[in-house]
Amino acid sequence: MAIKKTMSIVHITPKQFPITKKEARLYMAFISVAFISLFIGGLMGLLQTLVRSGTITLPWGIDYYQVLTVHGVILALVLTTFFIIGFQFALMGKTVGISMKQRKAAWISFWVMLIGTMMTATMILLGKASVLYTFYAPLQAHPLFYIGLALVIVGSWVAGIVNFRQVYVWKRANPDEKSPLLAFMVTINMIMWIIASLGVAVAVLVQFIPWSLGYAETINVLVSRTLFWYFGHPLVYFWLLPAYMAWYAIIPKIIGGKIFSDSLARLSFILFLFFSIPVGFHHQLTEPGIDPVWKFIQVVLTFMVVIPSLMTAFSLFATFEITGRKKGFGGLFGWFRHLPWKDIRFLAPMLGMLAFIPGGAGGIINASHQMNAVVHNTMWVTGHFHLTVATTVMLTFFGVSYWLIPHLTGRKLTPTMNKLGIIQSIIWIVGMAIMSGSMHIQGLLGGPRRSSYSEYGGTEQAADWLGYQIAQAIGGTILFIGILLMVYIVIKLAFFAPTGKEAFPIAEEEADAKPTPKFMENWKLWIGITVLLILFAYTVPFIDIIQHSPPGSPPFDWPIGNQ
Amino acid sequence: MHLHKYEKIWLIFGIGSLALFLVVLGFGAFWKGTHPQSHGATIDPENIEAHDAFQSENLGLTKVDEDKYIVNIAASAFNYDMGVDEDGNPVKKITIPKGSTVLFQITTKDVVHGFNVSGTNVNMMVEPGYISRMETVMKKPGEYTVVCNEYCGVGHHLMYATVEVTE
Amino acid sequence: MRQLNDKKINEEQQSQEPNLKGTLISVVLLGLFIIIAWGSIFYIFMDR
Numbered sequence A: 001m002a003i004k005k006t007m008s009i010v011h012i013t014p015k016q017f018p019i020t021k022k023e024a025r026l027y028m029a030f031i032s033v034a035f036i037s038l039f040i041g042g043l044m045g046l047l048q049t050l051v052r053s054g055t056i057t058l059p060w061g062i063d064y065y066q067v068l069t070v071h072g073v074i075l076a077l078v079l080t081t082f083f084i085i086g087f088q089f090a091l092m093g094k095t096v097g098i099s100m101k102q103r104k105a106a107w108i109s110f111w112v113m114l115i116g117t118m119m120t121a122t123m124i125l126l127g128k129a130s131v132l133y134t135f136y137a138p139l140q141a142h143p144l145f146y147i148g149l150a151l152v153i154v155g156s157w158v159a160g161i162v163n164f165r166q167v168y169v170w171k172r173a174n175p176d177e178k179s180p181l182l183a184f185m186v187t188i189n190m191i192m193w194i195i196a197s198l199g200v201a202v203a204v205l206v207q208f209i210p211w212s213l214g215y216a217e218t219i220n221v222l223v224s225r226t227l228f229w230y231f232g233h234p235l236v237y238f239w240l241l242p243a244y245m246a247w248y249a250i251i252p253k254i255i256g257g258k259i260f261s262d263s264l265a266r267l268s269f270i271l272f273l274f275f276s277i278p279v280g281f282h283h284q285l286t287e288p289g290i291d292p293v294w295k296f297i298q299v300v301l302t303f304m305v306v307i308p309s310l311m312t313a314f315s316l317f318a319t320f321e322i323t324g325r326k327k328g329f330g331g332l333f334g335w336f337r338h339l340p341w342k343d344i345r346f347l348a349p350m351l352g353m354l355a356f357i358p359g360g361a362g363g364i365i366n367a368s369h370q371m372n373a374v375v376h377n378t379m380w381v382t383g384h385f386h387l388t389v390a391t392t393v394m395l396t397f398f399g400v401s402y403w404l405i406p407h408l409t410g411r412k413l414t415p416t417m418n419k420l421g422i423i424q425s426i427i428w429i430v431g432m433a434i435m436s437g438s439m440h441i442q443g444l445l446g447g448p449r450r451s452s453y454s455e456y457g458g459t460e461q462a463a464d465w466l467g468y469q470i471a472q473a474i475g476g477t478i479l480f481i482g483i484l485l486m487v488y489i490v491i492k493l494a495f496f497a498p499t500g501k502e503a504f505p506i507a508e509e510e511a512d513a514k515p516t517p518k519f520m521e522n523w524k525l526w527i528g529i530t531v532l533l534i535l536f537a538y539t540v541p542f543i544d545i546i547q548h549s550p551p552g553s554p555p556f557d558w559p560i561g562n563q
Numbered sequence B: 001m002h003l004h005k006y007e008k009i010w011l012i013f014g015i016g017s018l019a020l021f022l023v024v025l026g027f028g029a030f031w032k033g034t035h036p037q038s039h040g041a042t043i044d045p046e047n048i049e050a051h052d053a054f055q056s057e058n059l060g061l062t063k064v065d066e067d068k069y070i071v072n073i074a075a076s077a078f079n080y081d082m083g084v085d086e087d088g089n090p091v092k093k094i095t096i097p098k099g100s101t102v103l104f105q106i107t108t109k110d111v112v113h114g115f116n117v118s119g120t121n122v123n124m125m126v127e128p129g130y131i132s133r134m135e136t137v138m139k140k141p142g143e144y145t146v147v148c149n150e151y152c153g154v155g156h157h158l159m160y161a162t163v164e165v166t167e
Numbered sequence C: 001m002r003q004l005n006d007k008k009i010n011e012e013q014q015s016q017e018p019n020l021k022g023t024l025i026s027v028v029l030l031g032l033f034i035i036i037a038w039g040s041i042f043y044i045f046m047d048r
């Protein structure tokens, strides 16, 4: 016991690695693609709200669903993946270092992902792939759409393998130390991502590509959907965990505090690894071909994944309170009032955290088995994920960008940029409150998602929905202004801000922190439990799905406007 | 690993609430039979007429008993086929008296569709090869929009019908 | 190592549980929000 204690005292401040110019170029490459995507995707979002409110009709024969496919693919798949991989590489480079070989391999992952993105984007722009980002069979897109997506996934695997190698090399050099918290978290996220994306990779490589090329006559629709959602839920945790990384390990530094508990942070990430994957059925609750008992079992597992978020909420409030009290702000909520609200590096992620309160509550509702029928495929769901991914995750990523971009480009976050950032965050929150709020209400009134402007034969219900769609257009317009401002800030920080040194904030543990137990890094155990949970949740229902399969479906391309 | 006293309280409270939600849901699902639709009945999507319910004369509303109805629907991009009326026009509106029990049965001939009687719990995915089925009691009078709420192609937003529940 | 042991005892005396009253109240409010939100949608489900 005494010896472990000693170690944690000696290594309070783990060594950090300076980021060289060459590494910075790599990280910036990923981040640039993310912000270009934000601009394009945001423009599509604006168009969607304008079409849906009956304000405009799209010119030049552009189809609403083509625009929506761009929006979903470029924001949910491209922006998120590129930002996350770039951010995670920066975290790894800082905490465990990156060798020249690893950096070269990382560039390969970048180019593979970028080429894949280009292929997919081209097919969407040619109108050959208006299948939305979920590409549900038997709607058939051009084969290059699927091949491009497969390349994006393969590229991300390369990134994951480089990350594993980075920790491994560091660990060999520092055998007696626990891995840095952020490196541990990145490792968890990439393990989860690789295990999860195997599902969609199998669907794309084994089912979609041969079928769209005409080598297979039919496709098993339910199998493809099940594989997709085996990936689809961990996908949202793949977005969320990098935000949690910033909350647990970066925000405490920014507010002048310490990590609340290294062990609890690691434990919550381990729980995310366990319970993010065996839960995909909660997206398939209203489907006819899956046994309801297994749906319910996965609902229970879904509720388990709420627990690490409950732990996170406590840790974050506790960090704020302990820090505030140390600074001498007493009373029950003095610590809250005196948080550094005027520091954009804090404000943006903090607003993101607050948005996760209704976002998380909505998620529990969505996953509630039979209650899902109230909200399934209504605008409520769209409102939900604009709170979670488009607000919580995005605002946290913006918050990271304010210091990460100048850190990488050798510039400084100026007070003016800080102020613009504050305005940006407020615009985002206001726009999203209006847009997401009206989406939630419209959904409860039955308004369908993924739908262009329609009067539905003039029913009274449809007239009620339209009012909320107009509110969404107002919120969407405000949001688009927020996107323009954010892109302006990013360009400023990357190319024009005064040169200088911007800090890379990484929080430390308290000097008297309890040591982190060694078993936390028993990767074989964690992966083993994860696999067992997946086998438990999926084996029986999957066999059932295959044994009771109806005839397969031929491809349909005419419904998406392809003849 | 060490937990603060308050964190223990919070986790017990939080996990307790989740458990309570699950007990309520489980009771409803397993004892009251309010599972989401999932009976797994299959059908050949290229030959749905092989099933009685989807032969053209059986599409649309059928009264089977006092206060008991069946509605059979054949979905395809971008239409709900509910049969034809006396004049041979396609039925787009169904009228049911308040308080009656209605069984909706629907399948698709082509791609995936949705079926939501907006403002009710009748909300189902409709997938090729399966029959989606859900029984409900239409409690409240009024006009309900039936919408396809899963993307099925360029005409997705034009795929709708109406259910009127009369006093 | 020995003298560090003494330091450890010394530290444990100082490191009593921090005051987290505000945190407790905050998370309980969060929990109540979740319960109310879930309850309202459950009500809608039962009512429909």
Ligand code: HEM
Binding pocket: A041, A042, A043, A045, A046, A048, A049, A068, A069, A071, A072, A075, A076, A079, A132, A133, A134, A382, A386, A389, A390, A394, A448, A449, A450, A451, A452, A472, A475, A476, A477, A479, A480, A483
């Ligand atoms: C200017 C800001 C934005 C606006 C105005 C906007 C607007 C919209 C609207 C109106 C829809 C629903 C369309 C429909 O169901 O017919 C939608 C869908 C969606 N949005 Fe956004 N959005 C914005 C930003 C974002 C961001 C930042 C993300 C993610 C990071 C995002 C992710 C999505 C996704 C994944 C969908 C679902 C697409 C689908 O159903 O296939 N949006 N957005």
Ligand SMILES: [Cu+2]
Binding pocket: A232, A233, A236, A282, A283
């Ligand atoms: Cu999910």
Ligand SMILES: [Cu+2]
Binding pocket: B113, B114, B148, B149, B150, B151, B152, B153, B155, B156, B157, B159
């Ligand atoms: Cu449709």
